[in-house]
Amino acid sequence: MERELANQLEALHADAHGWALHCCAGDFSRAEEVLQNAYLKLAQGRTHPAGTSTFKTWWFGVIRYTAHEEFRRLRCRETLLGKLWAQFQGESHDPRPSPSRQVELDEQTLQLRAALSQLPPRQAEVLHLVFYQDLTLSEAALVMKVGLGSVRQHYERGKARLRSLLQTPDSDHETRLR
Structure with missing residues (x-):
C-alpha cells in the first residue's frame, strides 16, 4: 500500500507542483513550502485518501487546503507594527x-x-x-x-x-x- 501511494505521488509531483504554484499566486518559494507541508500531512497520517474521488482529485484538494492554511497563517503574522518596522528599516522587495x-x-x-x-x-x-x-x-x-x-x-x-x-x-x- 505504501509503495503504491509513493508511486502515485511521484507520478503526480510535477502536476502537483504546478497546482501549488497556482494556489500560491505564482510565488515559487511559497508553493514549494505548501507542497512540502502537504506531503508532511500525508506522511504524519493527518490526511488520507477518502476513496470518494480519484487520487489526483483528492491530492489536489489537500494541496489547495494547505495553501489556504498557509495564506491564513502568513496573514496573521503580518502586523501593522511589522510593516511599519520594515518601512522604517528601508527594506524593500527586489523588483x-x-x-x-x-x-x-x-x-x-x-x-x-x-x-x-x-x-x-x-x-x-x-x-x-x-x-x-x-x-x-x-x-x-x-x-x-x-x-x-x-x-x-x-x-x-x-x-x-x-x-x-x-x-x-x-x-x-x-x-x-x-
Missing part, C-alpha cells in the same frame, strides 16, 4: 524577476497572464484545473468543493471572458470588415 519568471516574459505569455488575472478567482481556478492539470469538470468540482453546476458555469463564463480579453483590436477590425 527584478526571478529566473523562473524570466522565461515567461514573451509577449503571448504576458498577455495570457494579464487576461487570467482579470478573471474572477473561481473562474481562473477552474480554467487552471481543467487546462493545466487535465482534470474533468467533475474532478475540478471535487477539488474546489463546489457543485458541478457551479463549476460548469464558472468554466463557461471564464472561457468567454478570456476569449474577449484576448481578442486583439486588429482581429476585431478585420471581423467587422468581412
Whole structure:
C-alpha cells in the first residue's frame, strides 16, 4: 500500500507542483513550502485518501487546503507594527524577476497572464484545473468543493471572458470588415 501511494505521488509531483504554484499566486518559494507541508500531512497520517474521488482529485484538494492554511497563517503574522518596522528599516522587495519568471516574459505569455488575472478567482481556478492539470469538470468540482453546476458555469463564463480579453483590436477590425 505504501509503495503504491509513493508511486502515485511521484507520478503526480510535477502536476502537483504546478497546482501549488497556482494556489500560491505564482510565488515559487511559497508553493514549494505548501507542497512540502502537504506531503508532511500525508506522511504524519493527518490526511488520507477518502476513496470518494480519484487520487489526483483528492491530492489536489489537500494541496489547495494547505495553501489556504498557509495564506491564513502568513496573514496573521503580518502586523501593522511589522510593516511599519520594515518601512522604517528601508527594506524593500527586489523588483527584478526571478529566473523562473524570466522565461515567461514573451509577449503571448504576458498577455495570457494579464487576461487570467482579470478573471474572477473561481473562474481562473477552474480554467487552471481543467487546462493545466487535465482534470474533468467533475474532478475540478471535487477539488474546489463546489457543485458541478457551479463549476460548469464558472468554466463557461471564464472561457468567454478570456476569449474577449484576448481578442486583439486588429482581429476585431478585420471581423467587422468581412
